[in-house]
Amino acid sequence: MSDNPKTTTSSNTQKDPDDWVSGDEPMTGAQRSYLKTLSEQAHQADAYAEDLTKAEASKRIDELKQSLDLK
DSSP: OOOTTTTOOSSSSGSSSGGGTTSSSSHHHHHHHHHHHHHTTTTTTGGOOTTTHHHHHHHHHHHHHHHTTOO
């Protein structure tokens, strides 16, 4: 099998956020919106913060999805 990332079947969404090259950048708009929605649904307003990094937001999204039993 080739090492071409475009043909590799593994997904980069499985990579640990702590290992992301851009993990220290501010969270994206999509992350901001989704995190806010999930934190409201889970009644955990403190899970949302404007100053999160991409990696921190990803981790919190995963935690909230798990607490809401979402896949």
